[in-house]
Amino acid sequence: MNNHRLMSNNLLLKFLQGFFLLCMRSSLESATTFSSGNESDFLALLDFKSRIVQDPLQIMSSWNNSIHYCNWVGIICNKSNQKVVVLNLEERQLTGTLSPSIGNLTFLTGINLQNNSFHGEIPHEVGNLLHLQDLNLTNNYFGGRIPYNLSHCTELREIRVSYNILIGQIPDQLKSLRKLVFLRLGRNNLTGRIPTWLGNFSALHTVSLALNNFQGSIPNELGHLSNLRMLQLYGNSLSGSIPASLSNASRLQVLDFYGNGLSGTLPENLGSLQNLIRLNFEVNRLGSWKAGDLSFITSLSNCTALKVLGLAQNQFGGEFPSSLANFSTQMKILTLGSNAMHGSIPVEIGNLVNLTLLGLENNHLSGSLPDAMGMLRKLEGLELNGNKFSGLIPSSLGNLTALTSLSMEENEFEGYIPTSLGKCQNLLKLSLNDNKLNGTIPKEVIGLSSLSIYLNMSNNSLTGSLPIEVGKLINLMEFDLSENKLSGELPTSLGSCTSLQHLYLQGNLLEGEIPQSLEHLRGLDDIDLSRNTLSGKLPKFLSKFLAVKHLNLSYNDFEGEIPQEGIFKNATGVSLIGNKKLCGGVQTLHLPTCTDSRPHSSRKFLALKVVMPVICAVIFVICLCCSVVALYKIKRTRKGASKSTFSTDDWKSGVSYSELAKSTNGFSKDNLIGMGSFGSVYKGTLSVDGAIVAVKVLNLEQKGASKSFIDECEALRCIRHRNLLKIISACSSVDHQGNEFKALVFEFMPNGSLDDWVHPINNDQHYESRKLRFIQRLNVAIDVAFALEYLHHHCQPPIVHCDIKPSNVLLDKDMVAHVGDFGLAMFLFEELSNPTKNPTLTVGLKGSIGYIPPEYGMGGQPSTLGDVYSYGILLLEMFIGKRPTNEAFKDCLTICQFAAMSLPEHIMDIVDPFLLSDQEENVDLDRCTLEECLVSVMQIGVSCSITPPNERMPINVVVKKLHAVKNLYDRSKNRNRRETAGRTEHLSLISNHK
Ligand SMILES: *[C@@H]1O[C@H](CO)[C@@H](O)[C@H](O)[C@H]1NC(C)=O
Ligand SMILES: *[C@@H]1O[C@H](CO)[C@@H](O)[C@H](O)[C@H]1NC(C)=O
Numbered sequence: 004m005n006n007h008r009l010m011s012n013n014l015l016l017k018f019l020q021g022f023f024l025l026c027m028r029s030s031l032e033s034a035t036t037f038s039s040g041n042e043s044d045f046l047a048l049l050d051f052k053s054r055i056v057q058d059p060l061q062i063m064s065s066w067n068n069s070i071h072y073c074n075w076v077g078i079i080c081n082k083s084n085q086k087v088v089v090l091n092l093e094e095r096q097l098t099g100t101l102s103p104s105i106g107n108l109t110f111l112t113g114i115n116l117q118n119n120s121f122h123g124e125i126p127h128e129v130g131n132l133l134h135l136q137d138l139n140l141t142n143n144y145f146g147g148r149i150p151y152n153l154s155h156c157t158e159l160r161e162i163r164v165s166y167n168i169l170i171g172q173i174p175d176q177l178k179s180l181r182k183l184v185f186l187r188l189g190r191n192n193l194t195g196r197i198p199t200w201l202g203n204f205s206a207l208h209t210v211s212l213a214l215n216n217f218q219g220s221i222p223n224e225l226g227h228l229s230n231l232r233m234l235q236l237y238g239n240s241l242s243g244s245i246p247a248s249l250s251n252a253s254r255l256q257v258l259d260f261y262g263n264g265l266s267g268t269l270p271e272n273l274g275s276l277q278n279l280i281r282l283n284f285e286v287n288r289l290g291s292w293k294a295g296d297l298s299f300i301t302s303l304s305n306c307t308a309l310k311v312l313g314l315a316q317n318q319f320g321g322e323f324p325s326s327l328a329n330f331s332t333q334m335k336i337l338t339l340g341s342n343a344m345h346g347s348i349p350v351e352i353g354n355l356v357n358l359t360l361l362g363l364e365n366n367h368l369s370g371s372l373p374d375a376m377g378m379l380r381k382l383e384g385l386e387l388n389g390n391k392f393s394g395l396i397p398s399s400l401g402n403l404t405a406l407t408s409l410s411m412e413e414n415e416f417e418g419y420i421p422t423s424l425g426k427c428q429n430l431l432k433l434s435l436n437d438n439k440l441n442g443t444i445p446k447e448v449i450g451l452s453s454l455s456i457y458l459n460m461s462n463n464s465l466t467g468s469l470p471i472e473v474g475k476l477i478n479l480m481e482f483d484l485s486e487n488k489l490s491g492e493l494p495t496s497l498g499s500c501t502s503l504q505h506l507y508l509q510g511n512l513l514e515g516e517i518p519q520s521l522e523h524l525r526g527l528d529d530i531d532l533s534r535n536t537l538s539g540k541l542p543k544f545l546s547k548f549l550a551v552k553h554l555n556l557s558y559n560d561f562e563g564e565i566p567q568e569g570i571f572k573n574a575t576g577v578s579l580i581g582n583k584k585l586c587g588g589v590q591t592l593h594l595p596t597c598t599d600s601r602p603h604s605s606r607k608f609l610a611l612k613v614v615m616p617v618i619c620a621v622i623f624v625i626c627l628c629c630s631v632v633a634l635y636k637i638k639r640t641r642k643g644a645s646k647s648t649f650s651t652d653d654w655k656s657g658v659s660y661s662e663l664a665k666s667t668n669g670f671s672k673d674n675l676i677g678m679g680s681f682g683s684v685y686k687g688t689l690s691v692d693g694a695i696v697a698v699k700v701l702n703l704e705q706k707g708a709s710k711s712f713i714d715e716c717e718a719l720r721c722i723r724h725r726n727l728l729k730i731i732s733a734c735s736s737v738d739h740q741g742n743e744f745k746a747l748v749f750e751f752m753p754n755g756s757l758d759d760w761v762h763p764i765n766n767d768q769h770y771e772s773r774k775l776r777f778i779q780r781l782n783v784a785i786d787v788a789f790a791l792e793y794l795h796h797h798c799q800p801p802i803v804h805c806d807i808k809p810s811n812v813l814l815d816k817d818m819v820a821h822v823g824d825f826g827l828a829m830f831l832f833e834e835l836s837n838p839t840k841n842p843t844l845t846v847g848l849k850g851s852i853g854y855i856p857p858e859y860g861m862g863g864q865p866s867t868l869g870d871v872y873s874y875g876i877l878l879l880e881m882f883i884g885k886r887p888t889n890e891a892f893k894d895c896l897t898i899c900q901f902a903a904m905s906l907p908e909h910i911m912d913i914v915d916p917f918l919l920s921d922q923e924e925n926v927d928l929d930r931c932t933l934e935e936c937l938v939s940v941m942q943i944g945v946s947c948s949i950t951p952p953n954e955r956m957p958i959n960v961v962v963k964k965l966h967a968v969k970n971l972y973d974r975s976k977n978r979n980r981r982e983t984a985g986r987t988e989h990l991s992l993i994s995n996h997k
Pocket of ligand 1: 043046047050104107
């Protein structure tokens with residue numbers, strides 16, 4: 004028995020020993036593999052890290068010795084041998100060069116550095132990565148050539164290097180990369196020809212070479228690519244014709260050759276590409292100005308998925324292709340403008356019920372418009388201008404209620420303007436000029452308050468007076484009714500059109516005085532009222548319009564003395580000839596001096612009456628200033644240097660480069676706190692008074708930065724509001740190397756940007772504390788709305804911010820929000836006043852992706868309602884906790900639609916989950932009230948960011964509605980507090996009794 008036990012004890016001992024040794028061995032083994040075998044990966048990563056010069060999100064802080072490198076942010080290792088297989092640092096705001104030792108990570112299969120600021124060349128050591136499948140460097144500043152020894156990476160499936168500054172040709176050596184599926188080289192400075200060997204890459208799915216300088220013709224060989232879905236070659240200098248062989252690449256969905264020099268005719272059998280979705284050949288030299296040019300169109304009726312056909316700005320001649328009517332009803336965009344087509348529009352056009360843009364402008368089309376056009380109810384843009392269309396404007400056009408742009412100018416339309424157009428309540432631009440229209444202007448049409456870019460009815464034979472409904476055009480910038488037969492007086496209501504920059508009423512029969520109400524139109528820069536019979540004195544306010552550059556009042560019946568200030572100082576800006584009763588003014592106007600009819604004494608008396616109060620006022624102001632200065636000095640001598648040395652007005656005096664360099668430790672990267680739209684922001688301490696400031700240094704190499712500096716100075720000079728970021732000073736000078744240097748100095752916001760709070764980074768030290776409670780979010784939302792309300796409704800002229808997004812909302816130490824970054828801001832009267840007459844599919848955008856209102860993409864000009872859109876997105880983002888660019892909103896669904904779909908029953912399913920789990924908040928707020936509040940907030944967000952601009956909720960209404968939510972919250976909180984307090988009181992009573 005004992006023996007037995009002994010034996011079993013021995014066995015146990017042996018077993019334990021064995022186990023112990025095993026453990027030892029395996030731990031030793033892992034230590035050796037780490038220090039020898041994989042040391043190379045470890046060292047290579049350290050070297051990678053050492054080339055990162057800016058890392059505001061502190062991603063690289065996890066890359067240290069205390070953590071195994073397989074657990075560093077962005078690293079994925081092979082489990083069995085601990086080798087790095089994926090390096091993924093997508094969108095981490097990193098700046099630096101890419102270390103050549105990347106080539107030592109020999110097991111790498113994927114590199115993803117997209118959306119950072121890497122510069123320098125792509126190291127040719129990447130060619131050592133024989134397992135590499137996926138190279139993604141999109142949207143950085145990589146320069147130099149594409150390394151030719153990438154040709155060794157024969158496993159490559161994806162090369163994505165779009166949006167860099169690469170030069171040179173596509174190296175011929177790359178013909179070895181036969182497994183390539185995606186080749187994206189768009190928007191670089193690449194040159195040379197498109198290599199013919201691409202035709203051997205049978206797996207190719209996407210080829211984008213757009214926006215480079217490629218030359219020569221499109222190789223026939225691309226027709227061999229039976230897997231090709233997308234071929235984007237737009238924005239190059241390609242020539243020749245389009246190879247017929249392309250119709251063999253039977254899986255093609257997208258062909259975009261916009262903006263090249265392609266000529267010849269299009270292959271007849273394009274229609275055999277059954278999967279085509281988008282065909283864009285705009286802006287080339289295709290066609291021969293002759294009949295038959297468009298015969299390929301017939302075959303396209305087989306393409307049942309076709310949504311976009313762009314043929315505008317080519318040389319297509321011949322009859323308007325009536326086979327268009329047989330196209331798939333999927334068609335959304337059809338542009339044939341600026342060609343040489345003739346013929347008329349067939350009735351069957353009404354079949355294309357999903358069209359959103361129909362461009363037929365600048366051709367030789369004739370005949371009348373079919374009533375069936377009214378069936379195209381989804382049309383947002385209809386361009387018919389510059390043709391020979393005749394007959395009446397069909398009243399069915401009033402059914403096109405989604406229209407934002409209607410261009411019918413330069414045709415031969417006749418008869419009345421249909422009142423039904425008044426139903427098109429999303430119109431931003433309407434032009435009917437240069438036709439043969441007559442009758443009066445319908446009040447329904449002139450009262451279309453959505454019109455904000457232009458309304459042009461000039462050069463017709465319109466009669467009657469200007470309807471008072473004109474006063475509804477409060478967003479309109481350009482108004483042209485010149486060269487008609489309008490009569491009567493100018494309505495007082497015209498003074499409500501405060502966004503006007505251009506007012507053209509010349510060549511009519513208008514009479515009476517210029518109404519005093521027009522003094523509100525201070526944004527006007529071009530006024531033409533000539534050739535009417537307007538009378539009375541020239542109103543004084545005209546001389547106070549600061550923006551005005553041209554004022555034409557000639558050939559009217561004005562009388563009396565001409566003012567001498569403002570525009571009247573400059574004889575070249577005004578024209579007053581043909582007004583026989585005008586006198587005085589500056590000498591260069593060459594008008595007779597005014598002979599005085601009033602008795603001398605009364606004039607003197609009058610002068611006294613006017614001058615005395617002015618003198619008194621001036622004296623009073625001077626006294627006031629003196630006492631303020633005196634007080635200020637006393638205060639300063641008492642207190643020593645006061646905390647804010649820069650008063651709000653002397654910021655213009657500026658600070659020097661040296662002072663800023665000193666305050667930011669020589670712009671050291673330790674002081675870098677962020678990157679704005681046009682430069683970097685540093686934290687600094689001014690030596691004068693120790694004030695902590697944020698210094699925004701403009702990157703002058705970036706296009707537009709200089710203009711942005713001026714815009715921002717200009718915008719900030721004029722505005723003061725609790726919720727706007729305060730500028731302290733500016734610096735425009737040269738740095739120590741003699742380079743131009745521009746910087747703005749702001750008050751420092753210790754809590755960073757709203758973006759940091761809405762999207763805290765998981766491994767950030769602040770992660771846990773950076774969670775905003777419901778009421779904090781609501782307060783920030785109200786602050787931002789306040790700031791916008793001030794810009795839109797209390798600044799003269801109104802200011803459009805143009806870049807509202809969470810990273811431009813900064814939080815001070817008390818979590819009060821301040822809107823900053825006025826780099827894109829503009830005064831409403833300052834905007835480009837030359838809206839493109841031929842809108843094409845590509846338009847420059849203003850703002851940040853995800854927050855840009857859709858109308859800007861359609862050529863719409865910045866407007867306050869555009870800011871409201873961005874604000875709505877910001878509001879939804881704050882409470883949902885997801886960016887508008889989040890994957891969840893891809894498939895044709897915007898964050899706004901996403902929220903709208905969940906309203907009201909499912910709102911709790913989509914809000915930031917933290918809002919529901921916040922214990923502290925739950926004490927104050929019962930779930931029902933929280934839900935009620937969230938529904939209201941989401942509703943406001945949705946009504947701000949709907950597509951039709953004029954249906955958006957104006958920001959002053961937003962402010963009111965958000966306040967109502969806050970009241971609801973406060974009431975509930977007080978009720979709950981009272982109840983809790985009541986209960987405690989009750990308890991203490993009981994315990995006292997005991
Ligand atoms: C990368 O490998 C090369 C060649 O083996 C070696 O010379 C270099 O030091 C390595 N780089 C790093 C950072 O370890
Ligand atoms: C590179 O980006 C593309 C597109 O965003 C993505 O599909 C791919 O997975 C990325 N590659 C890596 C290694 O993350």
